[in-house]
Amino acid sequence: MAGWLSRPASETQVTHGQRLWLYILAGIIMLLLVAPTLIVIPMSFSDSTYLEFPPEQWSTRWYDNYFGSLEWRSATVTSLSAAFLTMLLATPLGVVAAYGLHTSQMRAARLTFVILITPMMVPLILVAIGAFYVYVKLKIVYTLAGVVIAHSLLALPLVLIVTSSALKSYDMNQEMAARSLGAPRWKAFLTITLPQIRFAVITSALLSFLTSFDEVVVAMFVSGGDNSTLTRNMFNALRDQIDPTIAAISTIMIAITTLLMTLAQVFGKTKEGG
Amino acid sequence: MRDSLTDTATEALPITIRGVTKTYGRVHALDDVDLDIRSGEFLTLLGPSGSGKTTLLMVLAGFIRPDRGSLRFGDDEVIRLPPHKRDLGMVFQNYALFPHMTVAGNVAYPLRLRGISKAEAAERVEKALETVQLGGYGARRITQLSGGQKQRVALARAIVFEPRILLMDEPLSALDKKLRERMQIELRHLHDKLGMTTVYVTHDQREALTMSDRIAVINHGRVMQIDTPSRIYDHPANRFVADFIGESTFLPVGRDGPVVAYEGQPLSYTDTPPSGDLVLMIRPERLRILTGEAREANRFEATVTDIVYQGDSYLMYARLADGAEVAVRGVIRSTTFSALPEVGGSVTLGLDPEDTVLIPAGDAPDE
Amino acid sequence: MSEAALPMAAAATHADDLRRDARREQLALFGLASPALLLVMVVLVIPVGWLFYLSFIGADGSFSLENYERMFDSKSYRRIFWTTFEISFLTTGICILIGYPLAYFLAQLPRRAANLCLITVLLPFWTSLLVRTYAWLVLLQRKGLINEWAIDLGLWDEPVKLAHNMTGTVIGMVHIMLPFLVLPLYGSMKAIDRDYLRAAANLGAGPVRNFWTVFLPLSLPGLFAGALIVFVLCLGFYVTPAVLGGGKVIMVSMKIASNIELFVNWGAASALGVVLLAATLVILFTAARFVKLDRLAGGGH
Secondary structure: OHHHHOOEOOOOOOEHHHHHHHHHHHHHHHHHHHHHHHHHHHHOOEOOOOOOOOOOOEOOHHHHHHHHOHHHHHHHHHHHHHHHHHHHHHHHHHHHHHHHHHHOOOOHHHHHHHHHOHHHOOOHHHHHHHHHHHHHHHOOOOOHHHHHHHHHHHHHHHHHHHHHHHHHHOOOHHHHHHHHOOOOHHHHHHHHHHHHOHHHHHHHHHHHHHHHHHOOHHHHHHOOHHHOOHHHHHHHHHHHOOOHHHHHHHHHHHHHHHHHHHHHHHHHHHHHHO | OOOOOOOOOOOOOOEEEEEEEEEEOOEEEEEEEEEEEOOOOEEEEEOOOOOOHHHHHHHHHOOOOOOEEEEEEOOEEOOOOOHHHOOOEEEOOOOOOOOOOEHHHHHHHHHHHOOOOHHHHHHHHHHHHHHOOOOOOOOOEHHHOOHHHHHHHHHHHHHOOOOOEEEEEOOOOOOOHHHHHHHHHHHHHHHHHHOOEEEEEEOOHHHHHHHOOEEEEEEOOEEEEEEOHHHHHHOOOOHHHHHHOOOOEEEEOEEEOOEEEEOOEEOOOOOOOOOOOEEEEEOHHHOEEOOOOOOOOEEEEEEEEEEEEOOOEEEEEEEEOOOOEEEEEEEOOOOOOOOOOOOOOEEEEEEOHHHOEEEEOOOOOOO | OHHHHHHHHHHHHOHHHHHHHHHHHHHHHHHOOHHHHHHHHHHHHHHHHHHHHHOOEOOOOOEOOHHHHHHHHOHHHHHHHHHHHHHHHHHHHHHHHHHHHHHHHHHHOOHHHHHHHHHHHHHHHHOOHHHHHHHHHHHHOOOOHHHHHHHHHOOOOOOOOOOOOHHHHHHHHHHHHHHHHHHHHHHHHHOOOHHHHHHHHHOOOOHHHHHHHHHHHHHHHHHHHHHHHHHHHHHOOOHHHHHHOOOOOOOHHHHHHHHHHOOOOHHHHHHHHHHHHHHHHHHHHHHHOOOOHHHHHHOOO
């Protein structure tokens, strides 16, 4: 230990000992980043209405409460459906657009790219009330379709950016080789290009799913009634009082997110291996 | 004698290029190119980078659409045909193998597209791999191959469906020198065996001279000369070709009817020189150091300025009376190197009439 | 004769056909982006354009600047803008103070350890914002964990009001924004060529001097990009201040929402929206002159 402390830590010959303050500070920051989220998990198993930590009495009553509530269940189904459909809509839309803009030599391609990533630059509240207004006119406000379309709009820039950067590092000569060997362009894309940017496509899909699943502000305006999303209900519940059921739902959401991100990592690893 | 990957022989096709022009902004990548490629020949497009040779190959493949022009494979006009309908094999500079497929998967890809049955495809893949000396490598992954092996797989993939035309874009440039030289000979043998019309792009003149039936020298989007390697080397049509291929020195000559003279000394030559202003092209290995009165060679008095030992040969630099510097290359045998004159000494150089090549003074065909 | 020869020549060189083919191919490829473009146009560009129009329509239905006049005259609106900027500046500032040492620490670690520590940044990044806001609400409330532990440790005697005010809002927002700053900053620090530091050390620069004169300036573009993302996101933030502010902290987004939800006043909401959008775009475009916009957009991911 003492040896490690006096060893140089960087190019500038500062020792680990002299750096100790940085390590401690970074440790505290990292703890503060992770702990608040993770602390919700044990709390959700507390028997008390005042979320205790550590819980004195363990119970699953808040999970029973959640699974027993028709409203929560229905909202969960809405959120999962919306997220799944958003993934199915935004991913192909974004991938195909990224490919088109990547291969088209038109001058408008650059500008179009910027237009297509505006949804991530415009404040969410504006997207929300704008979509709300259009949906009232189109009579799709408070429908699942409406939520999916709006969430696809928000997921589109992520898909576009992730896929475009994958295409930039992909060797287009391979697609040309496939075409010279007799494949029409669409077939060359499907059999040669797509399998090689698959990691980016899968990542895009997962990001689209999460974007929709976690989204609050737009859902506040365009979802409602039977098609209220989980986040919308959670948000409304939070404004009123601190319902421990939310802790149970939060735990479930953390689990889903962690699962998806682990999946993305696993797919990433297989790509490196193969 | 031609062989085929299967028993049914396919015919090679001639390629006719007429008036093909491609501009990028104001730059002429291809400037009204006319070119006839004979059926079954190995033709090399040779030129410096940016000359338009790769652009021309991409036009043949269908990846670059020219502004205008006509392109025929045999009797069929193909200029508007998309790449996948041109039915030609192509080998790319960086191989462009599909890393997510095995070697066999790569080679079978064009067969799969053509709806060939699995059994027949497997047979033809193996045969193609054997042709490029990679028999039994089918199950390997692309990442497990060396550069030379990748090159062979790319080649197998391009010939397995028996295209009548094979295009290659600097396929050997990524290999080291020894392997490159071996592959050059192998490729040439393969061409002789399969007999397809082959268009080969390179910037390496030695490669072009080694492999080709004919070479088309390209510069500024135009064909500077198209001829056999020896004609290109020995009788360049213009100064650009002479300069680009091999080493050479150019001496200004005066012309008066049939008499061509350098520094007032008439030159003897064998080939009828072209019309217009001329220069005398001298290749270092064609100059000899004269000792005593040698035959009818043209004689040049010079002063030795430098001598460079190069192992298998020597290079001697000498200044002529008018200040022009020429190089003389000679093979080193046991006695010759020590017998060379001293730097600063005077020397008489001889050039045989049949090596006395007079070419147009201009840089391009129509200048 | 010559008139007849011209089209013949054109046919032989296929010039017109080739031009047509080229245009068709370009349009087909470009057309692949059209479904996405349609989505953005219909759900974003046209509605926002319409909001822009609405912001100039007065209560009587004719063109007027009254929505903007009210916004700049009214004390409560001025306070909302002030709050919004105050929170955005505070959050960005604290994020820089906390995020820089963290990114610096991460950038010094060997690859394996860095990836492991990065999980602590990525995990909250991917966790629902609502969940994280909720977590802070639980921790910061009167009988929450923070107050409980602080009293146990003797830091303070009475429960301190940490949630439902500015303090809570800023704490929650810093937690949510920190990854947006750390990730691009870490990326730019990793990209710094270590040879510069060795060279400076060789030339006699001590560690402290080396940091201030070499490392810090080279990491500034990443810091700038990260801070900018954080600031712009803060300006339009809604969920965290709404929950942790407990109705006492009102930012522009919240006012827009309440204008629609409670008062159905589209004119007022639109005018606020236009100002918010304008502020965001001005910042982004000014930044785009210094940092590549792609990088900015992709910086968080």
